[in-house]
Each structure stands twice: as structure tokens, then as C-alpha cells.
Amino acid sequence: MGKTKVKKMLFILSKATLENVYAAFIMANGARMEGIDSEIFFTFFGLEAIQKNKLKDLRVATVGNPAMHMPTMLGGLPGMEAFATKMMKKEMEKLDMPPVDEFLEILSDSGCKLWACKLAVEMFKLKEKDLIDELDGILTIGDFYGQADVDGCQIVYI
């Protein structure tokens, strides 16, 4: 990388489909690897990625996803999602992409801050013990904007 004006990347992850979760993780990790600060704010369904009993079971969307190149009716058949997810995880493993739990550990160790959205935590009636140990805290969106109080900060919604 050459010089960049980006000093900090803030990601809001609102979805729990595997492709969206990995997009957020790879971009957040990629920032840290370049010496750029990064943080992720997990909200709505994005919270599944930091729930201990759900994060290992995230799936690829086979319905309503034209890039799957299969008819929507077919994508809705039982077992289709699981099959597509298995295939994708296999491909990711080949590229040495870590599974979700290990990726969260790497992000946390790399100094990427991980936040849960207060409103969504309340809406889904989650307790702190339901969430990963690496979590840095539960914030309101206002608190999260406070984290953007530096020059060269970008917020990305996924």
C-alpha cells in the first residue's frame, strides 16, 4: 500500500449471511494489517455473528441472491442453504480463511474493536453472557459515532 488518507474504518454489520460477515471481517482485518484502525458495530441480524451459540452456524443466502445462479424455487428447497454453505466454507478453507470464531479472535487480538448495538441486544433479549468474550462493549449508535471522532475516518454499512 502507498500512502492513504484513511486512518480509521468503522463497519456497521447488520446482516448474518456468511458473505456479508466475511466482507466485514476481511475489510476490518485488512485495515489493521495496513496500520489503519478498525472497529465493527454489530446490529440487528449482524448480532448473530457474535452470539456464542449461533456464530458457528451462519449460512450463505441461496434465496433472493441472483449471483447463486440457481432458480429461487430451487434455492428454497430443504438442505440447499446448508449445501451451498458447506461448499463455500470448503472454498474459503482452501484460501486459508479462518472460520468465524477464529476470525473474531484474530480481529480482537489485532486491536479491532468489537461492539454490540444496545437497541438490537435489547430487541433480541440477549444477555452479555450470550455474546463472545472478545466483545469490547455494548454501545448506542450515538456512542459509536463518537468513535468516529478522528480525521480520515470512514463508516461503512454492510
Place this chain on the structure above:
Amino acid sequence: MENVNRNEQGYLTDFSQWTKEVAQEIATEQEIGELTDKHWEVIEYLQEKNKNEEPLSIRGIKKSGVINIKEFYALFPGGPLKMSTMVAGIPKPKSCI
């Protein structure tokens, strides 16, 4: 250092020109500071991996048994893999992870 060929990003283009003195000069220039025993241990690990043409990644560092990720970031501030490979005299890793 004048006789050492580096690309526009600062990476050595010819590993045979690498010496411990060159490594220390790059570390000073990149504000990493004085290289400690732990730095050298990581540098040796990276060079060994490079010699065997094994791709470098942060996940690989985690599994290396040489250093954990937190220490790695602390030792090489400003992007650990890109900084450590520059000091080690090997190419910058091309991986996104």
C-alpha cells in the same frame, strides 16, 4: 544501505543484499526502533517461510508458535506483516488475510 536495491515501497529486490545491519537500518527508518531477540526470531521465521515459498498470513502467524498476534502488532507497529517482511528483506505478502 546505499548499495541495497529497494522497490518504491521500500522492499528489498535482492535478498542476497540483506544483512542484520540492513534490517536494523530499515527498522529505524520505519520507526520500529531497536530490534530485540523476539524481532529476530520473527524475522527468521518469515525468511524460512519465504524460502519454502509458503504464503504468509496473519492466521499463519497465529499458528506459528513463534509469536501471538497481539505481540506481533506490538513489535511491528503500523501494519505488522508489511513492516516485518520489509525488515526481513522479503517481498510484501500479497494475501488479503
